[in-house]
Amino acid sequence: MNITALSERGRIWRLVALYIWQRTLKWMHGGPIFRLQPFSAVPSRLLIAPQDLRTADATNAGDIYGGRFLFSGHLVETQGRSPFELNAVHPDWQRQLHGFGWLRDLRAADSQIARQNARALVEDWIRYCGKRHPVGWEAPVVTRRILSWLAHSPFILQDGEHDFYHAFIKSLARQVRFLRQTINETNDGVERLQAALAIASACISMAGQGRFARQSIRRLDQELMRQILPDGGHVSRNPKAIIEIMADLLPVRQAFVAQGLEIPQGMVESVDRMMPLLRFFRHGDGALAHFNGMGSTPSDLIATILAYDDARGAPPSNAPHSGYQRLTGGDSVVVMDTGSVPELTLSGDAHAGCLSFEFSSGAHRIVVNCGVSAKSNAIWRKVSRSTAAHSTLTVDDTSSCRFLAEKPFGHFLGAPIISGPTRVALDREDDPAGSRVSASHNGYAPEFGINHARELRLAADGTVLDGIDLLELEGAVDPDLSFAIRFHLHPATRASVIRGGTAVLLVCRDGEAWEFDAPGLELSLEESIYLSDVYGHRKTEQIVIAGLVQEIPSVTWQFRKTATAKLSRRGTSDFDEIGELPLED
Template identity: 45%
Template sequence: MSSAHRRRISSLIVGRFARNMVARASGGSAALTRLWPGRTDRLIIAPHDLRTADATRAAEIYAGRFVFAGKIVTCHGRSIFDLEPPSDDWEAALFGFGWLRHLRAADTAITRANARSLVDDWLGNMARNRTVGRRPDVMARRVISLLSQAPLVLSDTDGKFYRRYLRGLTREIRALRLALLDVPDGVARLQVTIALCYAALCLANQARNIRGATKRLSDELQRQILPDGGHFSRNPGALIDLLIDLLPLRQTFAARNIAPPPALLNAIDRMMPMLRFFRHGDGNIALFNGMSGTPSDLLATLLAYDDSHGIPMPSMPHSGYQRIDAGSTLVIIDAGLPPPPNVSQDGHAGCLSFEMSSGQCRIVTNCGMPSTNRESWRGFARSTAAHSTVTCHDTSSCQFVERSAMKRLLQGAPIVSGPTLVDNRREAVAGGVLLTASHDGYRDKFGVIHQRVVMVKHDGSRVDGEDTLSPAQGGRHRAGQADYAVRFHLHPSIKASRLGDAHGVMLVLPNREVWTFEALDDKVDLEDSVFLAGNDGPRRTTQIVIRQNSIEAPSIRWSFIRSNTSPQQTSARRAARREPELPL
């Protein structure tokens, strides 16, 4: 283990213990008194919930069937809160209370009574919350849900239940404020801050807490949202998770006749174009750094609030991504450093990976992260081999905390080493756009620098690339460790056929468009892969793989070429042509 590796782990451990000590020191009775949200006797506003509601699910819940995260639990007359959860994701959904919106959508006397009964059951013994139910992000979701769905739960109720509901909500807000002292950095911390801001705005007699909550929110947004609109975890999914709460929060400020803080308005204005930056032609978000399947309903809701028009910006330098639009072809490239260690629990070793689509058809992707059962796939999904880039000696360009005890201490598996220098240069050249990028993630282990050059023709009919492993300054190739592989993971909708000369692959898209992948100087293989980010769970797919030795062949040239002919004609034309036409 290198000294830099040890220093990074030590810094993470010190930060974890510091947060824990602050939380413990704040556990005294005097401190707890300050954590109470203040005297309140009523709710004065219920924020709008932008999440899609399905009234048909109200009947399932009334029948005692709770379907969350792909799992079904049936009560059979028992309390749902007493049953053993089938997964952490299911339990998080249950205790987040977001399902109340489905009951509200049905809007019948039965569903209102059912909502009151379920909330009353939970209020009767809130200690039944297991570890997942007390997670800060789950508590934040619960507070927001109980506030936004209060009209459903409190309609046609008596004063006794109203007061009981407020007492339970107050206890949750107090616990959430205490959790803020020890919550992991990143999205979870910002979600807690957002929930506390909602609480201050929606409860009566909270003038002092509104000021404090607004200040905390502004500080977190300025710290976590980068100038180009990306989140500092570099996960595109963080934008969806945050915007779906920030947009109604902006409305809630206006409904209280309070000017929204400038930091909130500025963050939303920057994040919306960034969300469009990651969007493929089929509406799905590119799979970088923890992004899973695109929640199409949420994305459609968010984009309805997007006032910007035209093609997204080509470069997001603070977030470290490049986008090349050419005709109907789109290429999105990860050309940035790994996220900071304290928010890298979902970061991936995908430096210089790219995704490519043609119109509404995705062609090249990364494997992504599943939306449920993440722990089973997390190790593979974060590896370099799960990305469309170069892997040296079957080793990832980033290393993660691996020991179980350390993962528990650090509340995840952050990145502890990886690229420290990522260069990229973009230029317009004759006939297209040329991007040259490199990273040093393999310098210490294998003594090489990975450089990737990508050129996209102006009309989008061709994408040419070259991957090179060159000796790092002062370094040398390691004997027996010079093997490397270039991988291109294909979307499951693509039909791939290896050509007879073993130097190319024919790709047929769902719309019958034909592309040909070529690497005329190298042998091309088709191997099994898995697409983890499908909305219906992991799916089998294919990857194009080229293997070489960096001493014997330090560079690999490759091309994706769109054909205007049928698959049969393309095959015949390809067989008749042997010379590459790479402009690199």
């Protein structure tokens, strides 16, 4: 057995030991013993309701009132029963139900019926699930429920009876105590930080918390300082983590202000660091680049979060701690992944996309990564994390990272990365002519004896993007060993092969055109799929350069702008007349 295999096995057994230890502690702190403990520490009242920044849809209120619940792509009709009496439903559906995020939709309806419906459903949860439920008492679900109940408590409690008010406050306090006792057993990363946010939010929102409030604020400060990197990124390297954290952190910060409390230093510094990095990942159309778990961009939520940004400065060009680079020139933006694998326990959503990049021009995204599917589907999740789903180079159609296999441990440990690039070299140069980033990784070295190096240079006016991909051999390799360089295209970009297969013409919706070529090499245009569209999966295409490692150790390619947008007399582009691309499942 080689050193790499031994190292991977060691990481797996470390995960197994950690899982067993955490499950044991969780059983001790939040299991039968917790449920049997007497509970009388009921706060007298709620002092404040933190704001919910997430977007609501009032049209869902009618469906909820009619007993139709559509969560995670699963529609369940309750047929007059309480949804909390149903158990044989997909776990992801149950997590959204028990998280109570849908309260914002009922509140948006702003009607007496919606308020009574919300109160009845909360009463049902307290009655059927208030002490135990296999999904409803998972720590992340408890976190979301606490934050939802607090944010929408004025809506729920208005015109309610005293007995309901008391039951509501008692149940809320019980859930906060559960989270406080089990936070150390919560999965590290965003889940643990959100649990700390929920506890702190509850402690400053409920009367008489005193010592608990001070402890919760101190713990939240510690988690923020530990998880938010100096450049504003999250330790998981997932851009989505910044959105999720900010959506919960900003209301807690506002609650501190409303209560006249001093905002903890860690909270101030974290917000100040995360805001610029959120802009760092944005393309010209406002969408965030798809790296390491980022799916479709919640545009409304992003706009709301950025409204809290007082500085509103230009995004940074370099995020060295998070492992990303941003190149800008004219209207063009390139974002490149130049980081190594996150820590083992934080890599459950990380992708094998080292040295992949996304490229946009103005409001047009041209080169993308496939992104993450919104569907609860293990197959699509596996596909989206592979190197082939990213705009970078693959060797022998193999990912640059190895994920934990589904059996025998994957069922309960998930699929963290157990090996991947450990060394990513980086060099950056900015001058009046443009910006250049050169990077390399050793993800393919253990299995194939190959290092992948990539250099990108974006012209200052944004009209030319040059690239070089190098295969650096550490020794002899199989003469039949192949490579493929993929450039996944956004579905709104039309592509066609020109010049006898030596170039590809790319046309955007407003007529802007780009030409891609790789001198001396034959290109192919193949099918691809874009997983991160807000309306579902969409068919798209990818440019592929393939060959044998020994024969073509270096590939030079270029994107060159050949036409700007051409508007018709009606004020719309001629290209618009072709119509939108169809949505695909």
